[in-house]
Structures are given as structure tokens and as C-alpha cells.
Amino acid sequence: MTSGTSSEVAPRGRGRRPGGADTRAAILEAARKSFAAKGYDKASMRGIAREAGVDPALVHHYFEGGKAALFVETLEVPVNPTELIDGILDGDVDRLGWRIVETFLTVWEPPERRDALVALVRSSITSDEAARMLREFLGREVFGRVAASTGVADPQLRGALAASQMLGLIVGRYVVRLPALVAATREELVEGLGPVLQSHLVDRAATPE
Template identity: 65%
Template sequence: MTTARGRGRRPGGVDTRAAIIVAARGQFAAKGYDKASIRGIARDAGVDPALVHHYFAGKAQLFAETVDLSVDPTVVVGRIFEGDPARLGWRVIETFLLLWDPPERRQVLVALLRSSMTSDEGARALREFLNREIFGRIALATGASDPQLRGSLAGAQMLGMAVMRYVLKVPALVDAPNALIVERLGPILQAHLVDTAPEPD
């Protein structure tokens, strides 16, 4: 005798984690990063929201999983803040370059950048993610004035460099060692993200 399976949430397991990622990818594409919610993702995946939190530390980590970044953005940002605040800009670009170094991750990031250039949905999700979880968070944490503008300027600097070096493959940037790029862009990012100029009289 067989017993009919009761209705309810999907149990945990490998297929459940995959279903959550698929649902999250759909939510981010349809609503962007800001408006996508853990509750909505859980509903689309047919699981309880608590199960989403069981597999993923938060929305930032879940977004990273949907684009196969294999890194936790909150951990990355935390490492950037370790050390002398006067060298924060240098650590931002150094960390960014280290994330791009592994060839398998670089392929994913290049695909993500290209998608953001050709898809309104992809551009919105990437923009909102970077603004809220990476550059916006860094700028807010420094206590500097105009954090949204500062974060956006830093993001523009970094993404512009990424497009030129990894997508368009401009020879001078491709051939430049990471250490040189860090020393050239570090002061610029420091100026974007941290209040260093004296107050006017």
C-alpha cells in the first residue's frame, strides 16, 4: 500500500540548494538586487525562508552563488577593512585584482560584465549589488561625506579598469603587474572613498 505524499515545503538536500539558486537567479533578473527578497526566493523555490538562510548567509552570498563567483562578498569587504585606514584604497584594488586572478573565476566575471552591457536586467542586478554590498558599504563604513557618490565613483573606476583589462584586453593593462596597478589606482580610490582633503576656511 502506498501513502500519498503530503503537501508541504521541499525537504533539504542538494536539489533544494540548486532550486534556491535557480529561483534566486530568476528573482534577481526580474526585480533587480534591491527588490528581490529571501522570502520571495523561498516561495519560488518551494522552501521555507529559514532553509534559504540555512544554505546561504544572506542575500549577498546568494547573489554571488547565482553568478558562480565562489566568494562571499561580506568576507571580502571585511578583509578590505583590516589594516590602516590610510591604505584602504590600495587594499580595495589589490583585493579586486586578486579576485580576478583565478582563470575560472575570471571567465565568470567577464561573462557577468558582458551580460550587464547587453541586458537591462543584468545591468540593474549588478549595479544594485555593487552599490549596496561592495562599494556603497565601503564608503558608508568610512564615515565620509556623500557615501553614495563616493561608492559610485569607486565602482566606476574599478569596473572601467576591469572592462579595459579583462574584456577589451588593452595590452598595456594586460601586461601591467598587479602591484603597479595597485600603486597607480590606490591613491585614486582612497580619494574617492575617504575624506582626506582639509576643510575649507
């Protein structure tokens, strides 16, 4: 029987990855897997850290905006929707619907952004996983957040109704390219859809008798 020697290497358990050049990439890869498997709502920062083999504090260090910021980066979206929502909410609630349409069009119009955003929408149409992630993210972090800020009744439903209007516009103007929507000016679209979003997201005060 042979005895062990000092040159033998003991099995090494999975430890936490220290911060370094590849740590951020490992977190992003773990996040992609987690979002794909669980969807946006059920994925957690702690679970993503565990999958990446890092301390949860490192995830927050690299992605200070939390789960929303991490999700946006995994999809390689060229803008952070949560930052845009801050701008939308910082204004008169009486013009909220119009401001949403104006903001979305401002984001989508530049050609350098449009290709990436159209690719994202196309993937959500053809992939159940992508559709679930986008649906949950828009519902919670974008339109759900706007609806909740106004105190509207049933904010998740009202936010979903608003999201359906904007997704319809995006698909019609940039993906399917309906001629009338393509030809419409930004001002026409803002004035046409602004009141619709306003009705979904802001409860009108009762008219005195």
C-alpha cells in the same frame, strides 16, 4: 450519477518543500528568477522562499551569508565579494584605496577565476537584467558598504564613483585588453589607482589654518 470512490485523488495544494537533496537547487532557481525580475535591491529572502515553496528558515540554513551569498551563487561567481570586503576593511583606513585595488587584482589574476568573472562582466554589458543586478549588488554590498564604513558624505555616490574606477580597469585590462593596461604590473596599477579610490572613499581631514 456516479458516486465518488476512495480511489479518487483530492486536489493537492502547493505546500512547503521539505529539506532534501533538491531543496537547495530549488532555492537557487527561485533566486535567479527573483533577482532577474526584481533586481538585487527588491528581491527578498522571504519572497525567494515563497517562490521555492520552502520555509524561509531553510533559505537561511542553506545560505548563511544571507541575500548577498545567495546572489553570488546564482551568478556562479568563483569568489564571494562580501568576504573580500571584510579583509579590505580590516586595515588602516589611510591605505584603503590601495588595498581595494590590490584585492581586486588578486581575485582577477588567476586564470581559473578570470574566465568566469570576464563572462559576468560581459553579460552585464549586453543584458539589462544582468547590468541591473551587478550594479545594485556592487553599489550596496561592495563599494557602498566600504564607503559607509568610512563615514564619508553621500556613501552611495562615493561608492559608485569607486566602483566605476574598478569596473573601468577590469573592462580595459581583461575584456577590451588595452595594451598599456595589459602590460602594466600589479604594483603600477595599485599605485596608479589607489589614490583615486582613496579620494572617493575617504574624506580627508581639513587642513588646519
